[in-house]
Amino acid sequence: MANTKVSELVFIPAPGVGHIMSTIEFAKLLVNRDRNISITVLIIHPPYSSSVLTTYIQSLPMNPIERIRFIELPRDQETTPKLDLEAPFMSFYGFINSHRNYVRNAVSDMVSRPGSGRIVGFVVDILCTGMIEVANEFGIPTYVFFTSNAAFLGFKLYIDTLCRDWKKEEVIELSKSDGELSIPSFIKTVPMSVYPAIYQTRDGLKFLTISMKKFREVKAIMVNTFLELETHAIESFSSYTDFPPVYAVGPVLNLDGVAGKPEDKDVIRWLDGQPRSSVVFLCFGSMGCFEEVQLKEIAYALEQSGHRFLWSLRRSPPPEQSFKFLPDDYDDPRSILPDGFLERTNGFGRVIGWAPQVSILAHEAVGGFVSHCGWNSMLESLWFGVPTATWPMYTEQQMNAFQMVVELGLAVDIKLGYKDNIFNREGNTAIVMAKEIESGIRRLMADEEVRAKVKKMSKMSRATVVEGGSSFASIGRLIQDFIA
Numbered sequence: 001m002a003n004t005k006v007s008e009l010v011f012i013p014a015p016g017v018g019h020i021m022s023t024i025e026f027a028k029l030l031v032n033r034d035r036n037i038s039i040t041v042l043i044i045h046p047p048y049s050s051s052v053l054t055t056y057i058q059s060l061p062m063n064p065i066e067r068i069r070f071i072e073l074p075r076d077q078e079t080t081p082k083l084d085l086e087a088p089f090m091s092f093y094g095f096i097n098s099h100r101n102y103v104r105n106a107v108s109d110m111v112s113r114p115g116s117g118r119i120v121g122f123v124v125d126i127l128c129t130g131m132i133e134v135a136n137e138f139g140i141p142t143y144v145f146f147t148s149n150a151a152f153l154g155f156k157l158y159i160d161t162l163c164r165d166w167k168k169e170e171v172i173e174l175s176k177s178d179g180e181l182s183i184p185s186f187i188k189t190v191p192m193s194v195y196p197a198i199y200q201t202r203d204g205l206k207f208l209t210i211s212m213k214k215f216r217e218v219k220a221i222m223v224n225t226f227l228e229l230e231t232h233a234i235e236s237f238s239s240y241t242d243f244p245p246v247y248a249v250g251p252v253l254n255l256d257g258v259a260g261k262p263e264d265k266d267v268i269r270w271l272d273g274q275p276r277s278s279v280v281f282l283c284f285g286s287m288g289c290f291e292e293v294q295l296k297e298i299a300y301a302l303e304q305s306g307h308r309f310l311w312s313l314r315r316s317p318p319p320e321q322s323f324k325f326l327p328d329d330y331d332d333p334r335s336i337l338p339d340g341f342l343e344r345t346n347g348f349g350r351v352i353g354w355a356p357q358v359s360i361l362a363h364e365a366v367g368g369f370v371s372h373c374g375w376n377s378m379l380e381s382l383w384f385g386v387p388t389a390t391w392p393m394y395t396e397q398q399m400n401a402f403q404m405v406v407e408l409g410l411a412v413d414i415k416l417g418y419k420d421n422i423f424n425r426e427g428n429t430a431i432v433m434a435k436e437i438e439s440g441i442r443r444l445m446a447d448e449e450v451r452a453k454v455k456k457m458s459k460m461s462r463a464t465v466v467e468g469g470s471s472f473a474s475i476g477r478l479i480q481d482f483i484a
């Protein structure tokens with residue numbers, strides 16, 4: 001007999017650091033909010049090797065949370081499709097879909113478990129919308145947890161609408177032109193220079209149209225954002241009649257960080273010894289890394305700027321290993337930095353590998369953040385009131401940078417339209433010269449107007465998630481929708 005009092009949700013996050021962490025934090029938030037909600041998280045192991053992600057997944061069962069159960073789906077090396085660098089999105093989508101049978105089995109077990117609750121919904125990541133098919137087989141509604149922002153969701157919707165009337169080649173041609181787009185979720189017209197490179201391919205567009213079609217089938221979309229930050233973008237969805245309701249439920253953050261290392265304490269101790277707001281922190285997300293020539297330009301810029309710095313430096317996998325391995329720490333970063341750089345900057349700068357980013361941003365010594373503009377990083381920097389200098393690299397980050405700098409005035413730019421092809425790094429990117437980086441760092445540390453706006457937004461981001469706040473209320477309405 002099912003326990004009718006308990007509402008069960010099945011969460012299916014995507015195996016990427018920037019996706020899985022916020023999704024699981026959202027699960028925690030829901031069970032804390034309502035004692036009658038219970039959640040089973042189905043973990044799909046990544047198809048590539050990532051020490052950070054593996055450490056994070058392994059840590060989950062070690063920190064039990066009441067009413068959240070983690071089930072790791074089997075890794076079937078024989079039958080899972082391999083990732084294709086020519087079609088990274090669709091092959092990743094195929095990889096996720098190859099787990100459908102495991103999801104069916106897990107849900108069948110849940111349904112037949114005595115005393116289990118009524119399954120009221122699947123909550124899936126954008127990369128896992130193929131699982132809607134399984135939810136439909138069980139007659140269970142699906143919700144999407146969108147780990148990026150509302151403006152970008154609006155971009156996808158806009159391009160999807162274009163693709164109904166235009167051939168994909170025409171959309172690609174348009175995206176490579178010099179023009180601008182009037183996208184309803186953006187206040188200003190959006191220059192093509194910030195159009196994400198991944199959607200300038202047939203593979204990316206195919207994924208976009210498939211996932212948007214699936215989005216139209218779901219009961220609601222939860223976006224990791226908040227009304228005070230993205231008022232215009234969130235309100236823009238009300239003009240669509242054939243799109244599900246959008247709930248702004250953020251910022252949903254993992255304030256515990258990812259993969260704690262013993263050296264992290266040493267980094268924090270070093271920050272303890274620095275003056276307030278004096279340190280520039282540089283970090284480029286779970287997939288960010290640069291060629292040696294670019295690293296040298298960053299090093300020169302840091303030296304010239306004279307600001308104290310903390311630089312998270314990660315090594316790209318060799319080209320033939322792209323997408324089989326994610327970036328990792330250098331054994332010895334000295335090998336790729338300019339001669340004598342570490343000695344000359346000793347005392348005012350530090351180079352580290354994977355950073356305890358959240359603890360660093362929370363530290364009062366940090367005065368600025370040079371970031372790749374991954375959405376979690378943007379939300380974390382706003383939460384802690386640290387202004388950003390934008391250096392977007394891959395996926396939707398150019399649009400995030402445009403939004404932060406041009407639309408919202410919450411960041412300064414180093415580069416808005418920098419694009420890195422993470423699936424094929426060989427000679428694909430222009431070099432940003434030291435002078436440009438140095439100028440960005442100087443503006444970041446000196447711009448009091450942006451700093452004041454960020455501090456104000458920091459207060460709003462904290463107020464929105466507590467009782468009386470808009471995201472708090474939004475989650476309340478969502479829970480009513482789950483249990484109705």
Ligand SMILES: O=c1ccn([C@@H]2O[C@H](COP(=O)(O)OP(=O)(O)O[C@H]3O[C@H](CO)[C@@H](O)[C@H](O)[C@H]3O)[C@@H](O)[C@H]2O)c(=O)[nH]1
Nearest residue numbers: 018147148285286312354355357358374375376377395396
């Ligand atoms: O050295 C590091 C690097 C990252 N992080 C953390 O890892 C997360 C990274 O997330 P995010 O900033 O969003 O970057 P990505 O890992 O690049 O995230 C992917 O997912 C995001 C959400 O969909 C998108 O916005 C990005 O473009 C996409 O690349 C954040 O919580 C960081 O605090 C660390 O703790 N230490």
